[in-house]
Amino acid sequence: MNEDMNELLLKSVEVLPPLPDTVMKLRKYTDEAGIEVDTKKVAQIIQADPVVTAKLLQLANSPFYGFTSEITTITQIITLLGIGNIKNIVIANSIRDNFKIDVSPYGLDTQDFLANCNEEVNFITHWLGEEDVRLSRSLVPCAMLLRLGIIVFSNFLIQEKKDKFFYALLEKNKFKNITMVENEILGVDHISFLGFLLHRWNFDESLIESICFVNTPHSADDSIKKATYALAITDRLFAPYSNNSPFRAKAAVALVKEAISVGVPFKLKTFIDKLPAKAVENLDKED
Known part of the structure; x- marks a missing residue:
């Protein structure tokens, strides 16, 4: 069986459930840009989505990361965690939010x-x-x-x-x-x-x-x-x-x-x- x-x-x-458009755009850009990926472009893609931005800031200021001062901008998060980590975090957060849990x-x-x-x-x-x-x-x-x-x-x-x-x-x-x-x-x-x-x-x-x-x-x-x-x-x-x-x-x-x-x-x-x-x-x- x-x-x-x-x-x-x-x-x-x-x-x-499909991944949100912001996640798809972020993944597409980072995959195509490779080592030439631009921090400003990554920030622009994320900031265009208020929901993703808010959740990423909330996560960055959670005990998961333990930063000593408050993180207030997406650029700060990218600088501290790196673009690869940001991509993985945004995808993971979106996946968790898209599943019915029973x-x-x-x-x-x-x-x-x-x-x-x-x-x-x-x-x-x-x-x-x-x-x-x-x-x-x-x-x-x-x-x-x-x-x-x-x-x-x-x-x-x-x-x-x-x-x-x-x-x-x-x-x-x-x-x-x-x-x-x-x-x-x-x-x-x-x-x-x-x-x-x-x-x-x-x-x-x-x-x-x-x-x-x-x-x-x-x-x-x-x-x-x-x-x-x-x-x-x-x-x-x-x-x-x-x-x-x-x-x-x-x-x-x-x-x-x-x-x-x-x-x-x-x-x-x-x-x-x-x-x-x-x-x-x-x-x-x-x-």
Whole structure:
């Protein structure tokens, strides 16, 4: 059955909500301009859309970036984050705003799910903001979209009237292995599917590759290994559910240690210091 469902899933991607005109213009210009891209032209494209401008300024002044002074212009944002980052952020923000969110096929409360998604972004920026500010800022778009696959899968399962069947299998599995159930029913897991979506939307290759190796970060190329491990660690820590706990602290700590063992310069103490309170509590609990 998963082959038929996988084919239907891929077809459903063709009718996903289109990206706004501003995003299309920005992407088209940056792709065509290449290394000759002009900061002023990028600012003009963004500023022509008041909604995109307002949301970008709001995001730039959020805890995700931790700038010490208020950002008031698009030009400031471009100067601080770079054109590549801006393009990825605008696309990611637009994608999040264009999806109807109902994650009931996963047995999740939508508001709790969205809060968890925001906490993922907050954590990865809070953690890496001290260790590697540049990496922290570049990973914001990926972190924002880390659970997009679950949203797309949920909409698809509801549309195909397979949502109750999917939920029953998750329940039978005691919600312990989402990936196994996703692969059984849909032929792909939500993280791998996100890599496919990012490729379709022309995100930077380095971000796409980082997502594609989240399940096997040790196999990633050295140039993206740190980014991949950072996303993998965040994925483990903020799994949608695991034995009714929102955090999987021990698995995340083990992955940090693995990353360090293969030469990724993370600091274990910094990571543990930045953990949410619930995660710290779970470190002391018996498995």
